[in-house]
Amino acid sequence: MRPPSSSSSSLSSSAMPAPGGGGGGGGRMSAFTMRAVARMSRARWFIFLRRVYQYQNGPRSDLGSNPFNSPGWLALELGVIVAQMVLTTAVVATSPAELPAWPLRLWVAAYNVGNVLSLPLLYWRHRHSSAAAGGRGDALSGDLEMHGANDALRDRSYLMNKARAFLELFFAMWFVMGNVWVFDARLGSFSRAPRLYALCISLLAWNAVVYSLPFLLFLLLCCFVPMVGYALGYNMNSASVGRGASDEQLAALPRWRFKEPADVPRDREHDDQECCICLAQYREKEEVRQLPCTHVFHLKCVDRWLRIISSCPLCKQELK
Structure with missing residues (x-):
């Protein structure tokens, strides 16, 4: 019998460590860094600095x-x-x-x-x-x-x-x-x-x-922030301008509990077995949510993302 995909992946990962210390650790570190940057972009002090810079230059x-x-x-x-x-x-x-x-x-x-x-x-x-x-x-x-x-x-x-x-x-x-x-x-x-x-x-x-505050703000918002955003693939500026989805928009999106590929809705690709936000495979009875672009993610992961910026993490399509 062929073992389940989750078991085989866990066995292969334990038997053959990834080069450089393991891909799982790198994924967890990347997810932790992304969450930390997202929290910083929503912090009051960062939003205030952006308002100061826009006021001084507008x-x-x-x-x-x-x-x-x-x-x-x-x-x-x-x-x-x-x-x-x-x-x-x-x-x-x-x-x-x-x-x-x-x-x-x-x-x-x-x-x-x-x-x-x-x-x-x-x-x-x-x-x-x-x-x-x-x-x-x-x-x-x-x-x-x-x-x-x-x-x-x-x-x-x-x-x-x-x-x-x-x-x-x-x-x-x-x-x-x-x-x-x-x-x-x-x-x-x-x-x-x-x-x-x-x-x-x-x-x-x-x-x-x-x-020297104007010069320091220029270095922070025009040099340091774009460099961090380019390195992580995350737009910190767009996350701090209040573009998050509302509770009504989130409630209107379809959600269900994950099942085996045979029971997955037809409009979802069968090889889409992991959440691209947390990079973890879907497990039985885990709650998932589908966006208007038909991309599916973990419910908790995508809700946190949409509260920051109301667009798909993959194709960047905006919520209606």
């Missing part, structure tokens, strides 16, 4: 579309500003005997003044982003807020945007001045004011990261 219409005006980001900015103010005040108060060669206390004090001036701008962004988000439900008020028909609101927005631009210019110029004062090797006075120098270096390093 048309900026209204405040509600700005990801930097989201409640989570505004709360993060507020926490960073308050932490900087507390840290700078504590370091300056605990180092009265330090005598730096450059007026670092003046630099720190002006930096703190900029942080204080950032607070009303932060509150204004919160108020106007909330108003824009709430006005989307009302067509008239949404049109007034999004297109600037309200003259008073437009004037205030113009003034606040100008103030924000001047504040950003001040921070940029003060950043350059701080680099000149802190990294001046001619005087070498780090030993005379170690706490103040350490504080200034920390603030300069933080601002350097903030200023």
Whole structure:
């Protein structure tokens, strides 16, 4: 008697190991990597970074579309500003005997003044982003807020945007001045004011990261992500734009329990005995699902896939 295909495959795999450590381990590793990448592409931080990159490189219409005006980001900015103010005040108060060669206390004090001036701008962004988000439900008020028909609101927005631009210019110029004062090797006075120098270096390093954020986003989303997607054959960008299938679409797709090839529906190929998502053979009474393109997969595997992107993993045909 000829043994079942599953038994013969398991016997052959155990008797003859695949080169390079076995194909089963490689398949499991590939499936694990694919799941990890899929989870990362659906993570909130990755979707937020994509929104930031699209906002910085696309048309900026209204405040509600700005990801930097989201409640989570505004709360993060507020926490960073308050932490900087507390840290700078504590370091300056605990180092009265330090005598730096450059007026670092003046630099720190002006930096703190900029942080204080950032607070009303932060509150204004919160108020106007909330108003824009709430006005989307009302067509008239949404049109007034999004297109600037309200003259008073437009004037205030113009003034606040100008103030924000001047504040950003001040921070940029003060950043350059701080680099000149802190990294001046001619005087070498780090030993005379170690706490103040350490504080200034920390603030300069933080601002350097903030200023290089657009370049880091470019490297991540335009270089690293396409390379990973090409290596794995998985489009991370398409998985993060909300193209997943709904519960109603999944419920409308046919499903059944796997049986022997003789009992399989006629429109299914008889040599299609394994799921191309998990690379495992179908077993008796396992639930499978058929897509409109007639391709069949494990129920759990294809449902997870379709919730990420609503197209067939093989032929890329979209669900209707």
